[in-house]
Every structure is written in C-alpha cells, then in structure tokens.
Amino acid sequence: MGMNLPIKNWMIPIWVFSCLALLLVPIDAIRANPPLSSIADPVLPTEKKPPFSQIPTDNEAQSPGVSEIKVIHPEDLNKKILVALIIASTLLAGILLFFCCFWIFKQKLSEPLNTKKNPKTQDASKGLSLGPILEKFTPSRITGRKGSVTDIDYEWLISATNCFHEDNIVRVEASGNVYKARFNDHFFASVKRLHGREPEAQKGFENEVDWLGKLKHQNIVNLLGYCVQYDTRFLVYEMMHQGSLELQLHGPSHGTALTWHRRMKVALDIARGLEYLHERCNPPVIHRDLKSSNILLDSNFNAKISNFALATTELHAKNKVKLSGALGYLAPEYLSDGKLTDKSDVYAFGVILLELLIGRKPVEKMSPSLFQSIVTWAMPQLTDRSKLPSIVDPVIRNTMDLKHLYQVAAVAVLCVQPEPSYRPLITDVLHSFIPLVPVDLGGSLRV
Structure with a gap:
C-alpha cells in the first residue's frame, strides 16, 4: 500500500536519515580530533601562558604530569x-537506488493486475471497453492475433454504423445485411447483422466465431469481433x-474492374485459402459453402474466403452430412x-472458376420452371478449343494468351467432374495457377 504513495512521501525518512548521518559523522571526527584553538591550556588559570618560543621542543625534557599538546592541521x-561526506553520500545513493529498483519492480508486478480490473461481463451484449477494441483494430494486431475474438460493446456498433443506417449498407447477403462501420478517423470495418433466431442460426454464428478465431x-477474412444483443x-x-x-x-459493373490477370489472381488466392484449410489444418477443414458471394475482395482485389458458418472438419464429414449450401455450387x-x-x-x-472465365451465374433461370447450371451449359464447349474463345466473358475476351485460356479451361473441367476421385487436389490446382499470375500479383509470370 505504501508503494502507491507519491515518491516524495516515502523519501522523507531517507533524507532525515542522510542528514543525521552527515551531522553525526563529522561531529565524531571533530570530537576525536578537536582543532588547536579549542584545546584548553594545561596550565593553571593563574599562570600566564608562556610565549610560543617557550614551548618545549622534541629535544627538551618535558615536565612530568603535563599532557602533550598535539597540533592538528586544518x-x-x-x-x-x-571522507565522511563521501561515505554518507554513497550510503544515501545506495538507499535511493534500492528504493527506486523496488518501486519499479512493484510497478511491473502491478501491471497485469490492472488489466483484471475490467473483467468481461457475463452478459454477452456488454462486451469490452473502448480501449482494448481500438488497440486490437490496429493493423499490427490484426496480422498478429492468436485465436481470440473480441466481444464488442453494442453501443459501439450503434455509433460506428450511425444506428445501422441504410446508407451504410455495403452488401445484402442471405444471412443478413453488411454495414460499413467507422470506429475512428483511421479505422473502418464491416458489421454483419445476422437474421434468424432459430437454433440453426445460433449454431452457425457460434461456428463462425469459433473457426475464424482459430x-x-x-x-x-479476419474476424475482428462479435456482439450479442438479446x-x-x-x-x-x-x-x-x-x-x-x-x-x-x-x-452493375459486370466485371469491368476484373481484368484477366486479376481474375487469375483471385483464383490463385482462393486456391491458397483452400489449400490452407485442406492441407495445413489438422484435421482438415471443409468450407462447405464456397461460392462467389463468400469471396471478398480488398482494395487491391486480393481475395479472401469468408462465411464459415457451415464449415466442418473432414473427420466429421466422413458420415452423411445434412445438405446445406448454395444451389449450383x-x-x-x-x-x-x-x-x-x-x-x-x-x-x-x-x-x-467458370464464373471468372465465362461471366455467367452458376444457375440461370431459363423459364419459370427451368433452370440451367453453368456446368451443364459450359462443359461441351470447354473441351472444344474452337468454341472456347466465344464463350469467354466479353469483358476479357481476346485479352489473354490462348494457351493460358486452354489451361484454365482444362483445370475447370477437372474440378467439376461428377466423380470425386477424378477431381484434382487443391494443391495441384494451386500450382497450376502460379505460372498464370504476374509476379507483382503473387505469381511467377513475367509479363
């Protein structure tokens, strides 16, 4: 408790102690060796002090009973x-150094305890205070998190999205609207407001938080936090x-911002994400809901896989799994x-990959009761080199090397084979795309 007092309070005894040391040491020295002027004459008061010249020398005999006068030079x-001052100063410095080290050590020990003063409330809707959230939202902390996801205060989301105003909606998904959130002048994030109160929706939410936390x-995609409000x-x-x-x-843009090389870069990024899930996670993770709406693009068109609500491990997928996902995929x-x-x-x-290549949706409505799959429509033409260039998305048509086009079409055909054993491993797909992507976009192609 004493260490929490200001430094000047606990230093007062030190200064008192030091001053006493400074006073006592010289006095003892003076008492042991008083100056010449303070020594009383051994002669009787009635006698006159002999002149200086009469003080006996070393060769002269001295009167018995008379003490020898010792001359002390200034x-x-x-x-x-x-010497006494040096000793006292050293002692004082040592005491000060000891107390400073002790104070610093005490402060370091108390830092972890201070972080426990704001424990997370049991009510999930209250979340954490502003400080930890802003600290976590810095870029260095985004690429350095270790599986923990922050429980965010609901009032923060209200403020950051302007009460979830419709002007801040950036996209509408089947699971809920996604809003642009401004947490401070330098940081923006996306907030998805989930629909559905049924148990499956709750399970999907918990699954997403669990997977993206690991x-x-x-x-x-990075999951920065979550919130539950009722x-x-x-x-x-x-x-x-x-x-x-x-x-x-x-x-509305119909792919005009996606050049051929950017589309190949997107395909490479998706393959890298899947390769991480399938080959580097133990046990392997199956996304189970991979589709173009779950592929998000940052400002540089880097692709990231999102929405892990249906993700499962390959270990759990060995048995028959309840059907979930998007038609066409x-x-x-x-x-x-x-x-x-x-x-x-x-x-x-x-x-x-067929969407990137052809520019069509995975399932298109031909009539009120007839739907056509992009796989069914494209397969006969993907293997015909004379027809292939004509079915390519007009936005990128005639902008690529035909050899590369044939290679991408061949990979797409292999991936959508009806028999699973005929499909390649995602690692093989990944290596087939690296030579098609320019070096400055993360591949090995030199343009």
Missing part, C-alpha cells in the same frame, strides 16, 4: 570531513472495400447422397 581535518491466413447477433470483419466477387462479376455426390469431402470444395472452386 588540511587533515578537511580530509576527514571529505484460422489465420492471408486469404481467409436475440440479434453481429459479426465484425476487416473492411473489404471491393465487396464480394459475386457483386463484381454480376453486379453443390457437388453431385453431396447433393444426392450427402457425402462431403474436401473434393466437394474443389467442385465449388471449379464453379467459381
């Missing part, structure tokens, strides 16, 4: 006082300024028999 006295990769749930992601791949390809064996493996993600990747 230089010797000054030296002794100086999965850390440059091509998997029956409403919120997810806070890093800001992806270019929106989703679906919006870029099938939205579901692998045939999963759609018909509920068999889910990493090759199911490879099939979905092949569908996204």
